[in-house]
Amino acid sequence: MADKVLIYSRFPKTMTARFAERFELLDTGGKPAHEVFPAEELGGIRAMLAQGGSPLGADAMDLFPKLGTIVCYGTGYDGVDLKAAAARNITVGHSPGANAASVADIAMTLMLATTRRILVADQYVRSGDWAASKQSPLMRAQAGMPSRRIGVYGMGEIGRKIAARCAAFESEVGYFSRTRYDLPYQYFPSLEALADWCSVLMIAVRAGAETQNIVNADILRRLGADGYVVNISRGSVIDEKALVAALSDKTIAGAGLDVFEMEPHAPDALTALPNVVLAPHIGGHTLDSHVAMQNCVLANLTAFFAGKPLPYAVKSA
Amino acid sequence: MADKVLIYSRFPKTMTARFAERFELLDTGGKPAHEVFPAEELGGIRAMLAQGGSPLGADAMDLFPKLGTIVCYGTGYDGVDLKAAAARNITVGHSPGANAASVADIAMTLMLATTRRILVADQYVRSGDWAASKQSPLMRAQAGMPSRRIGVYGMGEIGRKIAARCAAFESEVGYFSRTRYDLPYQYFPSLEALADWCSVLMIAVRAGAETQNIVNADILRRLGADGYVVNISRGSVIDEKALVAALSDKTIAGAGLDVFEMEPHAPDALTALPNVVLAPHIGGHTLDSHVAMQNCVLANLTAFFAGKPLPYAVKSA
Secondary structure, three states, X not given: OOOEEEEOOOOOHHHHHHHHOOOXXXXXXXXXXXXXXXXXXXXXXXXXXXXXXXXXXXXXXXXXXXXXXXXEEOOOOOOEOHHHHHHOOOEEEOOOOOOHHHHHHHHHHHHHHHHOOHHHHHHHHHOOOOOOOOOXXXXXXXXXXXXXXXXXXXXXXHHHHHHHHHHHOOOEEEEEOOOOOOOXXXXXXXXXXXXXXXXXXXXXXXXXXXXXXXXXXXXXXXHOOOXXXXXXXXXXXXXXHHHHHHHHOOOOXXXXXXOOOEOOEOOHHHHOOOOEEEOXXXXXXXXXXXXXHHHHHXXXXXXXXXXXXXXXXXXXX | OOOEEEEOOOOOHHHHHHXXXXXXXXEOOOOOHHHHOOHHHHHOOOEEEEEOOXXXXXXXXXXXXXXXXXXXXXXXXXXXXXXXXXXXXXXXXOOOOOOHHHHHHHHHXXXXXXXXXXXXXXXXXXXXXXXXXXXOHHHOOEOOHHHOEEEEEOXXXXXXXXXXXXXXXXXXXXXXXXXXXXXXXXXXXXXXXXXXXXXXXXXXXXXXXXXXOOEOHHHHHHHOOOOEEEEOOOHHHEOHHHHHHHHHOOOOOEEEEOOOOEOXXXXXXXXXXXXXXXXXXXXXXXXXXXXXXXXXXXXXXXXXXXXXXXXXXXXXX
8 A cells, every 4th residue: 555645735737746656645735624524534643745835833743743754845945843743753745946047047037027017018018009109118228237236145145146146147146145155256244235236136045933024124225226126935035015115105116026925825015016027936937957856856865765764854953 | 519420320318319419410310311400411421320231222321422431329220231331431340248238138038027027917917816816827937947947049258148147047058150259158150050959049140141041940840849939130031921830830939029021010920929028129228228328329439520430430431
């Protein structure tokens, strides 16, 4: 009989098809597990698959007395209470780096789409305004990439790929992260210093308690009226209310966002703005990236059921 | 008295402000010059500023018997009949390379926006479909950049910058141009061979009679159902009817277009499509690029009125 895996978060069937070939999947469809499956079935659950952002605290873990591993699909695991997991001997796995190129590419897409006003441009053509030679203040020329300073916040695999791409666009690149690396980019000792220097802030830092709302009204003010912010990390890193205010009163010029505080909800105040480009958390959503992430999930689950350590374990867990 | 320059094409005042400081500008606003200015005034015109795409044939030149130079704003000069100009001892100037980074960047913007479906994504968030977990066939995962083959058609300054940027995205890069260069990209001996190989065709070739409609139904068919085409050169390079057909019947997956056959008009059949991203010829439209192009224009006009050769002359003219 195949080993059972609880699908704890909502996943499209296309994303779990390869797991179904190897395991018996108990798919909650994202609903509370005890509403979907009888208690005796859940009592035997040893492994679960989750979205890294799904809240998984001590209480949730205690509903599964035999739980031995939480495997996250993707790089993030910010929803998982790592201390609670460790206290229960629950290992936590993820897919490190598997989606780094895909996420870095959505960061670049959002930055270019925002700074070159591509939504406005497309609408200008489709509406007939171009043909009618109508003026559009939003179509005014902006700075080009060679005169922009790109500040990368966080220098993990995604941050490095963003930096390398920006350098190819002839932009100046700087970064701030807890650790200073031997990299050909200017290092800034604080997020404040980076924000003062850069014209586009690319948020690629790992989300967690210490980065909660760290990009606040003060940081946004430092970017200035020609400044942009792009977030492909987690919604929690930005103070979303402060961002809406800064975008509305032109404290900054625009934003490109793949992540939001309360996904899948983006606040109305944000979706009403013309100077933002919004994406439904599709950073890791490419075919290559899904295959790479699924490979990590399969390797983690297979190792777990064979009684071996997870090959892609969360390090601090 | 300041030297007179006829503004032959339609230019926003912001783009000609620096020229007005040095020359007396006769601005046609894009209308036929003889409808705006008296014949005796036009009879003395020695220099004109034009958009490279504005039709300027022998007949048009003969309206200005003293014309000595046509200075194009930007890289292109495809509207100018170079043989007719040479026969009349009219020199032709342009701004080579001045907008190369800006145009390469719009090519990247259009490629990423199209392949990552950013217009659809933004609408998916703004409409509330994401919050409602609605399915969207257009939001299905696509190939990521590391698994794409980018075919660059034309290896001038813009083509090189596109290729360098794509390489930073971990894509395979190939190219076709009349000349084979010592470059770290695979060379293909024909446009057909490039189209067979690549999944994204980036058109960066100089427009002219020999490239008229060269990207036709056959080339598009070779790109295949997962293929994309991005055009930042001139609308004339693509057979626009064949492109609309290929996009409508899914012969190719999508297109990103900054240029069109009959600007500023984009055909209704194109603006109705969901799998295209359209821009109103804004490739060179960044602040840095405008300054660089204006520097070339000023240098060309100043040299001309001083009786010196144009520093940025069209070579074959």
